Amino acid sequence: MTVSSFTPHSQPIITSLLDTDAYKLHMQQAVFHQYPNVEVVAEFHCRSQEDLRPYFEEVLQQIDHLCQLRFQSEELNYLAQLPFFENDYLEYLSSFHFQQSNVEVRKGDNQLQITIRGKWLDVILWEVPLLAIISEIRGRTRYPQANVEQASQHLHHKLKLLKQDKSTLDMSGFSLIDFGTRRRLSKAVQANIVDQLIEYFPQFDGTSNYYLAFSKGLNPVGTQAHEWFQAHQQLTGDLASSQQLALHNWIKEYPDTLGIALTDCINMDAFLRDFTPSLANTFLGLRHDSGDPIEWGEKAIAHYEKLGIDPKSKVLVFSDGLSLAKAIEIYQHFAQRIQTSFGIGTKLTCDIPNVDSLNIVLKLTACQGKPVAKISDEPGKSMCRDEAYLQTLKQAFHLAS
Numbered sequence: 001m002t003v004s005s006f007t008p009h010s011q012p013i014i015t016s017l018l019d020t021d022a023y024k025l026h027m028q029q030a031v032f033h034q035y036p037n038v039e040v041v042a043e044f045h046c047r048s049q050e051d052l053r054p055y056f057e058e059v060l061q062q063i064d065h066l067c068q069l070r071f072q073s074e075e076l077n078y079l080a081q082l083p084f085f086e087n088d089y090l091e092y093l094s095s096f097h098f099q100q101s102n103v104e105v106r107k108g109d110n111q112l113q114i115t116i117r118g119k120w121l122d123v124i125l126w127e128v129p130l131l132a133i134i135s136e137i138r139g140r141t142r143y144p145q146a147n148v149e150q151a152s153q154h155l156h157h158k159l160k161l162l163k164q165d166k167s168t169l170d171m172s173g174f175s176l177i178d179f180g181t182r183r184r185l186s187k188a189v190q191a192n193i194v195d196q197l198i199e200y201f202p203q204f205d206g207t208s209n210y211y212l213a214f215s216k217g218l219n220p221v222g223t224q225a226h227e228w229f230q231a232h233q234q235l236t237g238d239l240a241s242s243q244q245l246a247l248h249n250w251i252k253e254y255p256d257t258l259g260i261a262l263t264d265c266i267n268m269d270a271f272l273r274d275f276t277p278s279l280a281n282t283f284l285g286l287r288h289d290s291g292d293p294i295e296w297g298e299k300a301i302a303h304y305e306k307l308g309i310d311p312k313s314k315v316l317v318f319s320d321g322l323s324l325a326k327a328i329e330i331y332q333h334f335a336q337r338i339q340t341s342f343g344i345g346t347k348l349t350c351d352i353p354n355v356d357s358l359n360i361v362l363k364l365t366a367c368q369g370k371p372v373a374k375i376s377d378e379p380g381k382s383m384c385r386d387e388a389y390l391q392t393l394k395q396a397f398h399l400a401s
Contacts, residue, residue: 012065013136013187017096018075018211020128021181022222025079025210028124029089030228030253040123040231041366044114044130045383047359052112055137059112060105062133067098078214083257098126116362120231127362131182135350135358139185143355150352151189155196158324158351171203174331175341177221178207179319180349183358190349194218197348208343221343223258223287224250227364229265230372239396243274251282259284260317264377268296270397272303280307285315285339291377293318293330301338311338319343320378323351375399 031038046052071093079085079093102118103126112134116126139146178197184190194212197204206219213220224246232246233239247261261283263271268291280303288296297316304311316338318330327342334340350357363383364372373384373393384390394401 013062013133014066014069014129016075016211017069017071017125017129018078018214019132019181019187020125020210021179021208022210022213022220023208023225024125024128024222026084026222026254026258027224027228028121029085030224030250031120031124032089032092033086033253034249035231035235036119036121038120038231038235039118039368040120040227040364042116042123042127042227042362043365043385044112044360044362046111047361048356050138050358051110052134052138052360053107053110055134055141056105056107056112058137059114059134062137063098063100063103063105063130066129066133067100070095070097075214079210082220084254096125098122102126103130114362120367124227128182131360131362132184132187134360135183136186138358139350139355143185143352146185146352146355148186148188148192151185151349152192152196154352155193155348156200159200162324162328169328169332170335173335173339174203174328175205176201176203176324176327177205177341177343178209178212178348179343179345181209181345183346183360184349185352185355193348205341223254223260224262226262226265226289226374229262230364230374231367233372233393234367234370239393243271243397244276244279247274247279247283251279260287260315261285262287262289263296263300264288264290266375266393266397267291267377267399268299270399272299273397275303277307277309280304280309285317287317287319289320289376291320293320294333296377297330297334297338301334304338312336315339315341317341317343319345321346323347 076090076094080090099122102116102122104115106113116123178194180190194207206221207213208222210220212218229243229246232242236242236245243266263286286300300316301311304314322342322344327344331340346357363374365385366372371386371389373390374382376382391401
């Protein structure tokens, strides 16, 4: 890949390395301390089945620019003031940059193909800016008429309907978090949506985007993603204990903060079998990212009650394809029974009439030269390149083939 000049239509999309999701930096610090030399492979997948090959050249151009960025001193000073980061990791970030040698972008037979290879420490930050780049290139190409004003107007329309329909609803316990970086229509749209929520929605509690948290004085939100659990499948001698190892190593890194655990790398039932009384007491709560949210939440409450833990002392974070209306519905169901929080992404930052959102992911497929898998509570979200390994994983966690 070679650096080329940007046209007026194609200015740099990512202009700060803080323009990423919080859980990426949180996981990277844990990798820095615990697995600095582990090798991984991550692969791009478009669940929307939309041909993204026409954006090949622009994606390369944006990657060229991304590899030139560095963390700025004021950004590192901001991170240093937070309770999550240690000095040695911040020193590492001061010289961090994306390396083009890690990324391979190809035009496949019917889809854009992207593979990231290298040390987990180097690979882990690629996902969010890369997906945001693809989303924005595609958005401005397919929907040149879509703009910030339209996104803002549609948000206000939704807030007006909410006020009308839920005038008798007690919203005092509702908590909304912006999770919209990876699949936003554009960086400008996300920033504007966040501004509108700050001004007009009192239940807005923060963002997963570290740059927006930094620039707007918001609470940064995020713990770990599926890759944390996937990698541990090849970082333990006993596959069946990999999930517990991942949970214990997270506590090792963050004993007093970031205590929300993602539950669906295998599935909720397998997770709860591993979620011992000690872990359940230590973690502040759980995050839902696939399957029926009501069924999932009921299982979580039942598990806490079985362990003698008051569910009201815990929090459930919902983050699977939510709309504001769906979040309110879930909130009503669990009100007064357990604390809840709602991370809404695409349906905040790419929600404009007559604009179809794009469902794209970048997932770990190998660690230390061996396959890893995500099974999930929803078949469409499962991902594995090795059928034999997938069957082995299911057997280890007592799942039906």
